[in-house]
Amino acid sequence: MTLAGMKEGDRARIVRVSGEEAVKRHLGALGFVAGTIVRVVGESYGNMILAVHESRIAVNDATARNVEVADV
Amino acid sequence: MSKSIKIALAGNPNSGKTTLFNALTGSEQYVGNWPGVTVEKKDGILSGHKDVVIQDLPGIYSLSPYSIEEKVSRRFLVEEGPDAILNIVDGTNIERNLYFSTQLAELGLPMVMAVNMMDVVKKNGDKIDFEKIAKALRCEVVGISALKNEGGMEAAEKVVEMAKKAVVEKGPGKLPDVPHVFSGSVEHAIAHIEESIQGKVPLRSIRWYAIKVFERDREIIKKLEIGVGEMKHIEEHIRDCEKELGDDAESIITSQRYDFIKKLMDKSLALNETRKDKATLSDKIDKFVTHRILALPIFILSLCVMWFLAVAEHGPGTVLTDWANDGFLADGWHVPFTTHECRAEGKYKGMEFEDAQGEFAKQDASKSAWEEAYLEKINEGKSDDDKVEEMPEEIDEKVAATIVAKGVFVEDEETGEPIAKEDNEDEPDLWDVDFAAYKEASEWEEPDPSQFGVWVPGLGALITDALDKAGVSDTVKSLVVDGAWGGVATVLGFVPVIFIVFIFLAFLEDCGYMARVAFIMDRLLRRFGLSGKSFIPMLIGKGCGVPAVMAARAIENERARRMTVILATFVPCGAKTVIIAMFAALFFREQWYVAALMDVIGIAIIILGGIALKKTRFFAGEASSFVLELPAYHMPTVSGVWHHTWNRLKGYVLKAGLIIFPACVVLWFVMHFDWSLNLLADEEIEKSILHDLGSWIAWMFEPLGFGSWQGAAASVSAEIAKEQATATLGLVAANMDGATTGSHIQALFASVSDFPKLAALSFMVFNLFVPPCMVAIAVTFREMGSQKWGWFAVGFQLFVGYVLALSVYRIGVLVAGGGFGIWTALAFVLDAFCLWAIFRPGKKVEC
Amino acid sequence: MLKGEVEMNVSSLVVLVVIGIFFALAVWRVAKKGAPCECGGSRKACSRKGGCSCCDCCED
Incomplete structure (x- = not known):
């Protein structure tokens, strides 16, 4: 399962982040590492606003598909 | 400045860094602001400490080379080496912020962590144990609230104290005490790397370098010049860790950092559980602002607000621009709310300023119309050499009595201000001016604006006055007023809108x-x-x-x-809008x-x-x-x-002085001198250097329908500032047939093409869509990052503008019945190329 | 209006010299530091072509 399949209000645990090296590194710095809990705050045409730690991160659909998650 | 203490202010974006920086440095900021590619590195002197410089680094999330800001910051921290670091941390999002702090701590510099937004943290009911964090990260931790200006100064003083102590006690050569955040095998590999790079890096930052080598950071590995054999050995250690932990080295470092922080937070952070996962006010606003359907209308509405403010008629932007262009930089302006009707005795008593101006313009028009007719009359039948060119002191009453001239006068439709007759291409109002009316008109003097309210003279008027008073010759006056000041004022006139x-x-x-x-x-x-x-x-x-x-x-x-x-x-x-407005009025x-x-x-x-x-x-x-x-x-x-x-505004103003000013002086020069450096009269412009320069390149504009020296000179001078195209056209067309500048320009286009309207359209399109003015080109070169890319951008823009103008003119001529020629063929070929470039299948590139 | 030799008097000369100095200063600065960066930094001091000493020259 990836972030792209989640709906507003869903919570999940990150398992793995794949994709382009630089973007992966940036996501990592923002807290997208294995084990972190994310919550979907908003969703619009596949683009998402996510709550990670105490911040809100906007990602597009392509990026969301690169983040593998599991149920909490 | 060499002995001053340098403190780097570092932290995540939106952690309140700028607020703290401004609070710490106050008005004593002395070195400029340096906005680069999202980089703003600012220097400022710490209030009350003349020997302490605070260096504000861009807000970043990490010291990995992801973005340009990160590269700049890390190079600064590692190579330039501040004396100490003031790390600002958002207390309401401390876990994510500490990710960056652990990296900063590894640099081995004295560090104070200022946990910001403590007022919010307290209000939320969260508790942070500073001592535990301080112990784990080997730094000092203090709570502050930058917005309320609480604690920031204390944090800064603490970091200064640490920096001073470090200079006295240690020096940079000693192995510092830095936090160890990774698991056994990773720490083991890092220890090996530290051993092999010893001596190549400053001892205090060795751990930071070792971790970067572990992450296979190409830039660092290249810089350290680690030998092939050595690297092979190091690589073995890294591979062992990767195999053991089932992930790549970089991810291992990232996730173990977060593991370390999580454990630390479990001990030191007590979150108010009732707040968990609750939608914040921002979340609620985002529900609307990023809503599937509402997002766009809300956005468009906010745009409308901006355009109202900046460019709408009677909006603040227009009012300010008019004030700057017509008042502040030109003749002068009345202080608002002080204006009144003329109270002084004389012809204008009881009139408002605008009416007085209108009346004067009308009288002036009568006067000059009559004078023209009079001169024509007395010069009748005389040879060119005997002609009287200026009004004689003594007027021949007998001749004068026979003259009835036609007065010409119109008001500008929009502003209601009087326009000089040569600017009017509409049907003018006409009236008769006889000798009596002329004598009456001669008595009117230009209304004195100070009689209508508190009048502040504009810079343009002040300069002209000063030059007049000093008795400066007309030539030099023209250089200053039309050349140098005119150009600079044009650019400065845009400041209000931009502001x-x-x-x-x-x-x-x-x-x-x-x-x-x-x-x-x-x-x-x-x-x-x-x-x-x-x-x-x-x-x-x-x-x-x-x-x-x-x-x-x-x-x-x-x-x-x-x-x-x-x-x-x-x-x-x-600026391009000025060109559009002019051509729309003259041709369309x-x-x-x-x-x-x-x-x-x-x-x-x-x-x-x-x-x-x-x-x-x-x-x-x-x-x-x-x-x-x-x-x-x-x-x-x-x-x-x-x-x-x-x-942001500062750089724009700077350019007016450094680029526009010299350019305008040069342009004035080539317009007023010939190659033997003889000064030319206004009507001798065909002998000028500009004329020859324009003629040399006129062939380039031939296919576009305006291949004359005037068109070339106007198009090229438009690169100084786009609206210069209209000004230059007015000047260089002055010798064309016609009574007004407008008709001169119409005649100019009629002289170069059988289809003047198409040539005019082509000229307009060309000047709108070729590369922008040279200030914008200079910025383009900088933002593109290299000469090569700068030329690419300019080349692309030139191609688009040229092809567009060529197509408009040549295909337009074809449609209008002007026939098919080689240039028409070229237009079709280039258009076909453009269509191919747009519709060809794109290259698929996998990421 | 502007015909023949430039008439010269002391004040004209002074104004010309002032303009000349400003012109020289601007050209000198641009020549020394390159076209101005918004930051007021120097373009010539940057190792990268077109880069600016204070901004983006650190990009690889």
Whole structure:
């Protein structure tokens, strides 16, 4: 399962982040590492606003598909 | 300054860094602000400590080389080496912020961590144990609230104290005590790396370097020049760790850092559980602002507000621009609310200023019309040498009595101000002026504005007055007034619009909405190879291309950023609007849509150009990812918005002095001198250097329908500032047939082409869509990052403008029955090439 | 209006010299530091072509 399949209000645990090296590194710095809990705050045409730690991160659909998650 | 203590201020974006910086340095900021590619490194002196410099680094999330800011910051921290670090941390999001802090701690520099927003933390009911964090990260920790100006100074004083102590006690050569955050096997590998790079790096930062080598950071490995054998050995250790932990080295470091922080937080952070997962106010606002359907209307509404403020008639932007152009920089202005009717005795008593001006213009028109007729009469039958050119002192009453001239006078439709007769191409009002009327008219003197209210003379008037009083010769006066000052004033006249746009943008940025705009627009712009972050520059481009190109810095994807820089200036800017207005009035009175069409063409070029560029190998590949932190909404502070605005405006003003001023002096020179450096009269412009220069390149414009020296000179001088095209045209057409400047220009185009309207349209299109003015080109070169890319951008813009003008003229001529020629064929070939570039299948590039 | 030799008097000369000095200063600065960066930094001091000493020259 990836972030792209989640709906507003869903919570999940990150398992793995794949994709382009630089973007992966940036996501990592923002807290997208294995084990972190994310919550979907908003969703619009596949683009998402996510709550990670105490911040809100906007990602597009392509990026969301690169983040593998599991149920909490 | 060499002995001063340097303190680096570092932290995540939106952690309150700028607020703290401004609070610490107050008004004593001394070195300029340095906005680069999203980089703003500011230096300021710590209030009350003359020997302490605070260096504000860009807000970043990590010291890995992801973005340009990160590279700049890390190079600064590692190589330039501040004496100590003041790390500002957002207390309401401490876990994420500490990720950066652990990296800073590894640099081995004295560090104080200022946990910001403690007021909010307390209000939320959370508790943070500073001592435990301090012990784990080997630094000092203090709580502050930058917004309320609490604790910041104490934190700064503490870090200064540490820096001073470190200088006395240790020096940089000693192995510092830094936190060890990784698991056994990773620490083991890092220890090995430390051993092999010893001596190559400053001892205090050895751990930071070792971790970077472990992450296989190419830049660092190259810099350390680790031998092949050595590296092979190190690589073995890294591989062992990767095998054991089942992940790549970089991910191992990232996730173990977060593991370390999580464990630390379990001990030191007590979150108020009732708050967990609850929607914040920002979340609720985002429900509307990023809503599927509402997002766009809300965004368009906010745009309308900006355009009302900046360019709407009677809006603050227009009022200020008029004030700057006509008042402050030109003749002068009345202080608002002090204006009244004329109270002084004389012809104007009881009149308002505008009426008085109108009356004077009318009388003046009568006077000059009569004088002209009189001179014509007395010169009748005389040879050229005997002709009287100026009004004689003594007027021949007998002749005068027979003369009835036609007075000509109109009011400007929009402003109601009188226009001189030569600017009027409409049906003029006519009236009779006999000798009595002439004598009456001669008695009217220009109304003195100080009789109508508190009058402040403008800079232009002051300069002219000063030159007159000093008895400066007409030539030098023309150089100063028409040449140097004219050009600089034109540029400065745009400052109000730019200022308002900048204030509005600073407000949108500071309150947090800009990040949402980028998010909303991303879906749309991605199709043209651009990013959501490209939209802001195009928006600004309607006002001025220079800040538009600068605003593209915020886009971190290099391809999207470069494309945005190339395309943003196709939006017709404020200066180009002047050209459109002039041509619409002179040539396209019946085609009301021409002005709007230019905006449409600009947008079409951006979309089609984006599609075509994306298919070239330079821009191929999806800019597939979009990641952006959305900061919580908050009310921007006045000082924050002001700092933002002023720092951007400053560079614009600087350029007026450094580029426009010398350029205008040179242009004045080539227009008023011939090659033997003889001064020319105004009507001798055909002997000028400018005439010859224009003639040499006129052939380039031949296919476009305006291949004369005048068209060439106007187009080239438009590169100084776009509105210069209209001014130059007016000057160089002065010898053409016709009574007014407008008819001169019409005659000019009629003289170069059988289809003057098409030639005019071609000239307008060419000047709107070739590369922007040279200030914008200079900024383009800088933002593109290299000469090669700068030329690429200018080449692309030149191609688009030329092909467009060529097609408009040649195909237009064909349709109008002017026949098919070699240039028509070329136009079709180039158009076919453009269509191919847009519609050919794109290269598929896998990421 | 502007015909023949430039008439010269002391004040004209002074104004010309002032303009000349400003012109020289601007050209000198641009020549020394390159076209101005918004930051007021120097372009010539940057190792990268077209880069600016204070901004983006650190990009690889």
